[in-house]
Amino acid sequence: MTRKRWQKQWSFMLAAAFAVSLAACSGGGGGGSSSTSTTTTSTTSTTVNGSAATATATVSGTGTTGATTVTGISTAEKISVVGSSTTTGKPEVKGLKMISSLLGLTVTLPSTWTSSVDYYKDPQFVYTHERGDETLNTPNEILCQISQLKADKMVNRGAYRAQVDKNKCSSSKDSKSNAGSANSGQQQGSTNAPDYENWTVLSNRADDTSPHVVAAWVHTTMGGPQGEQPAVIYAKATMSESPSTTNPYGMFTMSFKAYPETNGVADTTKELMHGLLRTVKLTSNNNVVLQFFNAQTESKGGQSFSFNFATAVTRAADGSTGSATSSFPEFDKVCSQTGCDFSSLTNTVWNMAYNSTLYARVPVVSGTADSTKLVCMDKANKVKAAWRYGLYKSDGSRKTLNSGFPIRYVDTSNASHEGFVGYWGLWINDGTSVPNGATVKKQSWSGTTAAEEEYLYKKTKGRLIKHTNKKTTLDKIKNVKLSYWDQTASQSKELKWDGTHFTITGVQGTSGITQVAANTYLDVSALSWSSTLFMWSQSLGGTVIIELPVSGTTVSGTTITSSNGCVKSGGWNSTTSIWTNETFNCTAALTAPALARVTYLKEDIIMPDGKLADGTAVTVPTLTCYENCPKGSQFASGTTGSVFYPRDFNLQDGVTAYTYTWDSANYVLKDGSSEIDLSKGSAAASNTALTGDWGPLTWGLNTGVLFNNNSTNQALMKCPWDTTQICAWQAQQVLSEFYTWQTGPEDWNVLTALLGPKATTPTVAVPFDQPIDVNFSYPTEATGVNPAAVDTKYTGVPFRLQYGGFGDLWGIPGHCVDGETGSDIDCWTNGGKWVRYIPEFTIPDGVTVTDEASTPNTYYVKALEVEESMIGLSQSACSSLSLTTLTLPAETDYTAPDIGTEPTVTDAPAVIGGVVQRTL
Incomplete structure (x- = not known):
C-alpha cells in the first residue's frame, strides 16, 4: 500500500466493507427516460420474536405502477445507538430575536422572513455520538447516500440516474489523521473534491397505502482476489413507514449483493458480498429493532478469509430507554502500515444500553460481559460539534455555488462515457481519459426534458493563482x-x-x-x-506573516x-x-x-480565458522569481535531479532573478521555451523518482512567489539592511499582489475548464465557482456558546473560513478528545486510547459571515448536522442499567434482491449530490 493510499484510507478492508454503503439500499430520483427492466414481484416477510412485517410490491421499469402524485416514503438519514436523531426546522423566534437552537446565543434574524424560506425549512439533524456508534458507520453511510437519491421526490417517474458523492457520507471525518492535514494545504484538493458514483434507480409505489419499492444498480470498486476491482451492487429497498417521533428508524427492508464487473457486465457467478439492513417490530413490547448484517469473502496477499458485521438497535417508543448489540471484525488488530495478517481476524461483541440520564457499553467475551471494561457516560452532560453548515442569503434562501454539472463524452470509436466536470476537475464514471480539446456534451434538464449542449474540454497543465495581500493585527487573531x-x-x-x-x-x-x-x-x-x-x-486560509x-x-x-x-x-x-x-x-x-501587523492572503485562480471566476480580466506580466524557482529544462526532460534553480539574491552579480513568461494560449508557465509541466502524462510526472511516494514532488509543485519585477516592486523587495540585495522572503508581506504556479499529476493539481457553449462562445471559459472565503468573528456573547470551556477563549477572534457549497464549511479549528471521556487528549501519543478529532467550537445559528467581494455580501449561518458527545462517569454510576444481548441478524435472515436487469438510461443524471436537477 502506498503512502498516499494509506493516508486516504485506514485499511483496504474497511474501504471494502464501506463499499456496501455505496449502494446497499436505494431511494431514487428522477425519470423521464425510455428504459426497460425485468418486472418482478417479491414478498418480504420478517419475523422477530413472533412479530412479522410483510409487504408485497412490484419493481417496474416503466414507472406506471402508480401516479406521480403518490407520496414517497423516506428513511432516516442517520441513526445513533444513544437515543434517536432529532430534526428541527424553524428555531424559536421571539419578535426579531432568535434563540439559537444550538448555543443559547441571542441573534437577530430579518423580520421579513416567512416560515417558507430555506433557512427555516432546511432540517437540522441532532444526534448523540458514542463509540458504540462506530458499529453503525456502514448503515449510516448507506442511509446518508440514500438521502442523496431523493427517492421520495421521484416516485413513479421511471428509471433514472443519480450521482452520489461518497465524500459527503464518509465515516472518517473525525479520524485523528485529520489533525495533521489541518496544518497543511497540500492535500485539501484531494479531500474536499467530490467523489461521485453512478446509480441507476427505480422508485415505485402503487398508491399512498402501498409499500414504496426502490431498486438500484451501483457501479463501484471493491476489494477482491486482484485487489480493488470494478464491481456492481444490486440493491432493493421496500419501505412501508417513514421515520417519526415514536419510530425514528421507519419501517423498511433492504437487501444487497455485489459482483465483479468486466467491461460493464456483472459476473454473477462470483459474489463479492451480500447483506441486509431492516427494521422489525417486537411482539413483546411493540418496540422497533433496526438490524444490519453484511458478509464478505476476500482474498488479499495470498490470504483468503471471510468476515461479517451484525448489529441490532432498539428503543422504547418515547425514546427514554434503548439497547444495542453489535459484532464486528477488528481489522486494527491485524493490519498495520506494512500489511495485514488475516489468519487472526476475530469479531468483537459489544452490548449497549441507555435510559434518560445514563448510557453504558460493555464488551462481551465468550458470551460473558467483561464488567471491568464497562464504560459509563452522562447523557445529561454533552458537548456539541457541528459537522455541516449551510449559508443563507439576506432573503433566507440558500447560498449555492455553481461547482459543476454532468457531461457526456463520445470517443473516436463512438462509445459514450458519462461523468461530471467542475471546479475540482473531471470525473468519468468508467475512468476513460478525455483528451484536451475534445468536445463534451453538457447534460441538463429543461423542465422535465433532458437536453445536451456542446462544449470544448480544456484540461490545463496546472493552475495559475493570483494572491492578494490582506492585513490585520496580532491582537485580532488571539487563540487561532x-x-x-x-x-x-x-x-x-x-x-x-x-x-x-x-x-x-x-x-x-x-x-x-x-x-x-x-x-x-x-x-x-x-x-x-x-x-x-x-x-x-x-483558519486564516494558509500563509500567515507576523511582523513584530x-x-x-x-x-x-x-x-x-x-x-x-x-x-x-x-x-x-x-x-x-x-x-x-x-x-x-x-x-x-x-x-x-x-x-504587530499580520498578513494573510486571498487566492483567485486565473481561468483559461484570462479572467477570474467573477469575470474580472487579468493581464499577467512577465514574472520574476527569486526562490523555489522551477528549472524548465528539468521538467522538459523529466530526468532525476534538482528541479529548482539555486537562490540568487545579489543584484550586482549580473543575475538579478529568474524570469518566466505566461503562455495564455496554452495555459502554462514557461521558462524560456520549456514548459513547467508536471501534469499527468508529462515527462516529469512519469519519473517516479520525482513524483513517487518519497519523491520531492509527491504532492505536486508549488512555485515560489512570481511577481512583476517593476521598479516599485523591486524597491519593496530590497533588504532593509542592504539595498544591493533582494530579500525574497519579504515578497508575501510587502507585495500587494503576486502569482504562484501549481502543477501535478492529480486532477486537483490542474485546472479543468470548459469553453463555450461551442456554438456561440467557444473561447469563453465556463465560470465554475471556487470555494468562497468568508469571514467569521466568534461571538462576544460567550455565555451558553458551548458547555466546553475551551470555546470562550475565542471570544471576538476572527476566522477566515471556506464555503464549498451547501453543507461544506471548512477552516474551523479542531482538537483531539478521548472518545471514552470526552476530555482533551494528545492526538498521537495517547497510550492506545480511542481518539477522535472534532471541531473545537460550533458556530451559533443565525450568526452572520461576510465574503470578500468588492462589496461584501452577508450570509446567515445554520448548522445542518450536530453531534452531541457525552462526558464519562464512574462505572458504578451505571449499575442501574441492564446490558443484555439482543438477537443479531444472521445469514438465514438474508434474501437476495430480485430486481432483474439494470435498465438502460441515457438521460442526464436527475439527481447530483442530493440535489434534484429537473423540474418535477
Whole structure:
C-alpha cells in the first residue's frame, strides 16, 4: 500500500466493507427516460420474536405502477445507538430575536422572513455520538447516500440516474489523521473534491397505502482476489413507514449483493458480498429493532478469509430507554502500515444500553460481559460539534455555488462515457481519459426534458493563482491555531497567540504531533535575521506573516515609531568592520500586539480565458522569481535531479532573478521555451523518482512567489539592511499582489475548464465557482456558546473560513478528545486510547459571515448536522442499567434482491449530490 493510499484510507478492508454503503439500499430520483427492466414481484416477510412485517410490491421499469402524485416514503438519514436523531426546522423566534437552537446565543434574524424560506425549512439533524456508534458507520453511510437519491421526490417517474458523492457520507471525518492535514494545504484538493458514483434507480409505489419499492444498480470498486476491482451492487429497498417521533428508524427492508464487473457486465457467478439492513417490530413490547448484517469473502496477499458485521438497535417508543448489540471484525488488530495478517481476524461483541440520564457499553467475551471494561457516560452532560453548515442569503434562501454539472463524452470509436466536470476537475464514471480539446456534451434538464449542449474540454497543465495581500493585527487573531517551522530546532510547532505569548501546544515528531508541557512558549528573544515570523493557519486560509516591530523604526502600515519593540543585535559594526549575524530580541514587542501587523492572503485562480471566476480580466506580466524557482529544462526532460534553480539574491552579480513568461494560449508557465509541466502524462510526472511516494514532488509543485519585477516592486523587495540585495522572503508581506504556479499529476493539481457553449462562445471559459472565503468573528456573547470551556477563549477572534457549497464549511479549528471521556487528549501519543478529532467550537445559528467581494455580501449561518458527545462517569454510576444481548441478524435472515436487469438510461443524471436537477 502506498503512502498516499494509506493516508486516504485506514485499511483496504474497511474501504471494502464501506463499499456496501455505496449502494446497499436505494431511494431514487428522477425519470423521464425510455428504459426497460425485468418486472418482478417479491414478498418480504420478517419475523422477530413472533412479530412479522410483510409487504408485497412490484419493481417496474416503466414507472406506471402508480401516479406521480403518490407520496414517497423516506428513511432516516442517520441513526445513533444513544437515543434517536432529532430534526428541527424553524428555531424559536421571539419578535426579531432568535434563540439559537444550538448555543443559547441571542441573534437577530430579518423580520421579513416567512416560515417558507430555506433557512427555516432546511432540517437540522441532532444526534448523540458514542463509540458504540462506530458499529453503525456502514448503515449510516448507506442511509446518508440514500438521502442523496431523493427517492421520495421521484416516485413513479421511471428509471433514472443519480450521482452520489461518497465524500459527503464518509465515516472518517473525525479520524485523528485529520489533525495533521489541518496544518497543511497540500492535500485539501484531494479531500474536499467530490467523489461521485453512478446509480441507476427505480422508485415505485402503487398508491399512498402501498409499500414504496426502490431498486438500484451501483457501479463501484471493491476489494477482491486482484485487489480493488470494478464491481456492481444490486440493491432493493421496500419501505412501508417513514421515520417519526415514536419510530425514528421507519419501517423498511433492504437487501444487497455485489459482483465483479468486466467491461460493464456483472459476473454473477462470483459474489463479492451480500447483506441486509431492516427494521422489525417486537411482539413483546411493540418496540422497533433496526438490524444490519453484511458478509464478505476476500482474498488479499495470498490470504483468503471471510468476515461479517451484525448489529441490532432498539428503543422504547418515547425514546427514554434503548439497547444495542453489535459484532464486528477488528481489522486494527491485524493490519498495520506494512500489511495485514488475516489468519487472526476475530469479531468483537459489544452490548449497549441507555435510559434518560445514563448510557453504558460493555464488551462481551465468550458470551460473558467483561464488567471491568464497562464504560459509563452522562447523557445529561454533552458537548456539541457541528459537522455541516449551510449559508443563507439576506432573503433566507440558500447560498449555492455553481461547482459543476454532468457531461457526456463520445470517443473516436463512438462509445459514450458519462461523468461530471467542475471546479475540482473531471470525473468519468468508467475512468476513460478525455483528451484536451475534445468536445463534451453538457447534460441538463429543461423542465422535465433532458437536453445536451456542446462544449470544448480544456484540461490545463496546472493552475495559475493570483494572491492578494490582506492585513490585520496580532491582537485580532488571539487563540487561532498556527503552525511554525522553528529553524533553530529544525522542528514544526503547533502554537497560538494567547494574548501574551505564543503558546506552544504541540511539536511535530516522527509519529505525529506530540503535546508539550503547559506554559511552554515560543522563544522570541533571539530571532535570526528578521523580526518577522512566517506561519501557516487553516483558519486564516494558509500563509500567515507576523511582523513584530523593531524599536526605533516605523511600525509597518502606520506612522507610529515603535518605542518598545524588538531590539536588534549584530549586523555590520563600523568600528570593527566586522559583520555578525543579526538577531532580534522581540520579548518587549509582544506587549503591544496591536502594533504587530499580520498578513494573510486571498487566492483567485486565473481561468483559461484570462479572467477570474467573477469575470474580472487579468493581464499577467512577465514574472520574476527569486526562490523555489522551477528549472524548465528539468521538467522538459523529466530526468532525476534538482528541479529548482539555486537562490540568487545579489543584484550586482549580473543575475538579478529568474524570469518566466505566461503562455495564455496554452495555459502554462514557461521558462524560456520549456514548459513547467508536471501534469499527468508529462515527462516529469512519469519519473517516479520525482513524483513517487518519497519523491520531492509527491504532492505536486508549488512555485515560489512570481511577481512583476517593476521598479516599485523591486524597491519593496530590497533588504532593509542592504539595498544591493533582494530579500525574497519579504515578497508575501510587502507585495500587494503576486502569482504562484501549481502543477501535478492529480486532477486537483490542474485546472479543468470548459469553453463555450461551442456554438456561440467557444473561447469563453465556463465560470465554475471556487470555494468562497468568508469571514467569521466568534461571538462576544460567550455565555451558553458551548458547555466546553475551551470555546470562550475565542471570544471576538476572527476566522477566515471556506464555503464549498451547501453543507461544506471548512477552516474551523479542531482538537483531539478521548472518545471514552470526552476530555482533551494528545492526538498521537495517547497510550492506545480511542481518539477522535472534532471541531473545537460550533458556530451559533443565525450568526452572520461576510465574503470578500468588492462589496461584501452577508450570509446567515445554520448548522445542518450536530453531534452531541457525552462526558464519562464512574462505572458504578451505571449499575442501574441492564446490558443484555439482543438477537443479531444472521445469514438465514438474508434474501437476495430480485430486481432483474439494470435498465438502460441515457438521460442526464436527475439527481447530483442530493440535489434534484429537473423540474418535477
